[in-house]
Amino acid sequence: MELITEGIKKAFILIFTGDREIFEIMLLTIRVSGISVIISMILGIPAGLIAGLNNFKGKKFVISIINTGMGLPPVAAGLFVSLILWRSGPLGFLNIIYTPAAMIIAQILIASPIIAGVTLAAVQQINPKLKYQAMSLGANRWQVLWILIREAKLPTLAAIMAGFGGVISEVGAVMMVGGNIKGQTRVLTTATVQMVRMGNFDIAIALVIILLFLTFAVNLVLTLIQQKENITWAQRFWR
Amino acid sequence: MGSKILEIIKLVKKYESGFVLKIDYMHAEENKILVLIGPNGSGKSTLIRLINLLEKPDSGNIIFDGKQISGSDIDKVSIRKKISAVFQEPLLFRTSVYNNILLGLSIRRQKLSDFKDSFDFLIKKLKLQKLLNRNPRSLSGGEQQRVALARALILNPKLLLLDEPLANIDQISREELRADLFDILKNMGRSTIYVTHDRNEAMILADDIAVINEGRIEQYGSKNEVFRKPENEFVAKFVGAENLLEGKIIESSNNVCKVKIKKKKDEHLDNNLIISAISNYLPETRVMIAIRPEDIALYNIEMQNIEIRNELITDKNTFHGIITDIQDSGIFKKIEIDCGFKIISYDTPNSIERLGLFIGKKIIAGVKADSIHLFKK
Numbered sequence: 001m002e003l004i005t006e007g008i009k010k011a012f013i014l015i016f017t018g019d020r021e022i023f024e025i026m027l028l029t030i031r032v033s034g035i036s037v038i039i040s041m042i043l044g045i046p047a048g049l050i051a052g053l054n055n056f057k058g059k060k061f062v063i064s065i066i067n068t069g070m071g072l073p074p075v076a077a078g079l080f081v082s083l084i085l086w087r088s089g090p091l092g093f094l095n096i097i098y099t100p101a102a103m104i105i106a107q108i109l110i111a112s113p114i115i116a117g118v119t120l121a122a123v124q125q126i127n128p129k130l131k132y133q134a135m136s137l138g139a140n141r142w143q144v145l146w147i148l149i150r151e152a153k154l155p156t157l158a159a160i161m162a163g164f165g166g167v168i169s170e171v172g173a174v175m176m177v178g179g180n181i182k183g184q185t186r187v188l189t190t191a192t193v194q195m196v197r198m199g200n201f202d203i204a205i206a207l208v209i210i211l212l213f214l215t216f217a218v219n220l221v222l223t224l225i226q227q228k229e230n231i232t233w234a235q236r237f238w239r
Numbered sequence: 240m241g242s243k244i245l246e247i248i249k250l251v252k253k254y255e256s257g258f259v260l261k262i263d264y265m266h267a268e269e270n271k272i273l274v275l276i277g278p279n280g281s282g283k284s285t286l287i288r289l290i291n292l293l294e295k296p297d298s299g300n301i302i303f304d305g306k307q308i309s310g311s312d313i314d315k316v317s318i319r320k321k322i323s324a325v326f327q328e329p330l331l332f333r334t335s336v337y338n339n340i341l342l343g344l345s346i347r348r349q350k351l352s353d354f355k356d357s358f359d360f361l362i363k364k365l366k367l368q369k370l371l372n373r374n375p376r377s378l379s380g381g382e383q384q385r386v387a388l389a390r391a392l393i394l395n396p397k398l399l400l401l402d403e404p405l406a407n408i409d410q411i412s413r414e415e416l417r418a419d420l421f422d423i424l425k426n427m428g429r430s431t432i433y434v435t436h437d438r439n440e441a442m443i444l445a446d447d448i449a450v451i452n453e454g455r456i457e458q459y460g461s462k463n464e465v466f467r468k469p470e471n472e473f474v475a476k477f478v479g480a481e482n483l484l485e486g487k488i489i490e491s492s493n494n495v496c497k498v499k500i501k502k503k504k505d506e507h508l509d510n511n512l513i514i515s516a517i518s519n520y521l522p523e524t525r526v527m528i529a530i531r532p533e534d535i536a537l538y539n540i541e542m543q544n545i546e547i548r549n550e551l552i553t554d555k556n557t558f559h560g561i562i563t564d565i566q567d568s569g570i571f572k573k574i575e576i577d578c579g580f581k582i583i584s585y586d587t588p589n590s591i592e593r594l595g596l597f598i599g600k601k602i603i604a605g606v607k608a609d610s611i612h613l614f615k616k
Contacts, residue, residue: 137319139316
């Protein structure tokens with residue numbers, strides 16, 4: 001019991017005294033997961049929209065691929081990225097294995113199918129005639145896309161939350177491609193694993209508290225955006 | 240004749256279901272309301288989507304505002320910006336009523352300040368003043384459609400497409416909105432194509448009418464032409480000329496001809512089977528005789544009123560018959576009469592009582608020659 005209470009006490013001390021190492025791990029985590037989610041949004045949301053809103057040959061196949069991607073085991077993503085970026089691998093010349101860049105690539109592989117899949121499910125709930133209504137009002141391709149994203153706003157934000165949740169909590173893939181190098185590729189999850197292994201429970205608890213707080217903060221912001229109804233978005237176009 | 244805002248030439252669109260839309264020719268005139276009328280599934284909405292460039296025709300030309308728009312090298316978005324459409328569903332977006340009304344303007348990058356007067360006019364006419372901040376989901380079907388109409392009308396389109404905009408609305412709101420819409424359209428002088436399956440609506444709104452059935456235009460013409468002079472059986476039935484009789488011209492002179500009506504069954508009444516109509520078909524032509532039920536007047540055979548007798552002798556075709564059925568049909572009652580052939584008339588309950596009509600009663604049915612329309616069988 002003492003292990004836990006002492007651990008929590010020390011954890012708070014570490015957090016509030018601004019322990020340099022913990023602070024750096026936190027910043028790297030935010031950077032890697034943040035960039036991953038943003039790139040995954042850029043890839044996943046349009047992919048979900050396009051697959052969901054258009055009828056084309058092989059649509060069912062594409063949807064199956066996306067759905068499979070949603071359940072992709074992170075270690076599989078990690079292995080795949082490792083193989084590609086390994087010194088003798090096809091992209092080995094880039095020399096980015098065991099760097100944050102490699103971690104970002106692995107996380108994109110995990111998050112973008114999640115974001116695409118949830119977006120896809122969301123836009124399929126939209127009345128397909130709304131697309132024609134938008135076109136009929138004179139919207140070009142991008143305006144139609146934008147209008148429909150707004151229409152699927154609630155579930156699309158849920159997609160981003162799911163994607164973020166997927167990457168920030170991920171440990172297997174980032175461990176594999178990042179190598180958990182202290183001061184370079186050590187993030188909250190891999191550091192926690194390391195600290196528990198070493199018996200440094202106080203630091204592990206501090207790391208997990210920060211991880212939970214980050215997850216909560218990001219989801220809180222997204223929820224607030226999601227629940228804010230009636231944003232006056234037509235007025236945006238007026239000066 | 241005004242100038243043509245839209246022409247459709249040899250347009251063909253085939254669907255996997257086997258349905259084929261094939262319009263040889265049709266046009267809409269500037270600042271007039273063309274009503275496209277036909278039963279469900281006749282291809283009306285398909286035609287609207289083709290005009291709105293939401294679907295691609297297999298072949299044929301659509302000429303809008305003097306320019307061919309059906310080719311593949313056309314900037315569809317810029318054409319759509321000159322047209323606006325309202326569909327059967329209001330199709331409002333998840334934002335306030337105000338933003339929904341302005342959505343088309345913002346898409347077209349127009350300034351609200353340039354449309355202030357028209358905005359004020361429309362929200363007043365469409366009774367939307369108090370609803371601007373509401374979420375469309377909290378509005379009734381009729382109110383939602385008012386928003387959709389405002390959104391389309393404020394764009395000041397060169398051509399307005401209205402695809403059964405009143406079809407999903409309850410009757411009271413529908414009549415109110417129809418009156419408001421009619422008022423706006425007449426006021427603003429818009430070139431409009433209005434789709435409906437309701438002939439009353441066509442009667443109220445149309446300048447011109449195109450009757451469409453199974454993907455083809457059955458008849459195109461002014462409202463009066465189509466309603467008074469249907470060209471075939473389908474159009475006659477569809478525009479409400481419920482009495483359709485077969486006959487053969489036996490005599491023709493000075494635009495008046497006598498037609499012998501084909502008997503339906505063995506005649507049990509001593510009846511006149513010759514009808515006079517205004518037409519110049521030649522003798523021996525086989526024709527269909529179309530009579531609108533409201534043009535048939537019924538007379539009580541026992542009435543001794545001299546004026547009525549004179550009226551009957553002078554300018555009416557008269558038939559002796561027996562009432563075989565009287566049914567409720569909305570505010571009117573539908574009366575079926577056997578004159579050797581079946582005819583239908585409508586009358587108010589009051590008038591039926593005054594004339595002393597009942598099933599089995601012998602009566603005289605009269606129709607003026609100029610209320611009878613003939614077309615070739």
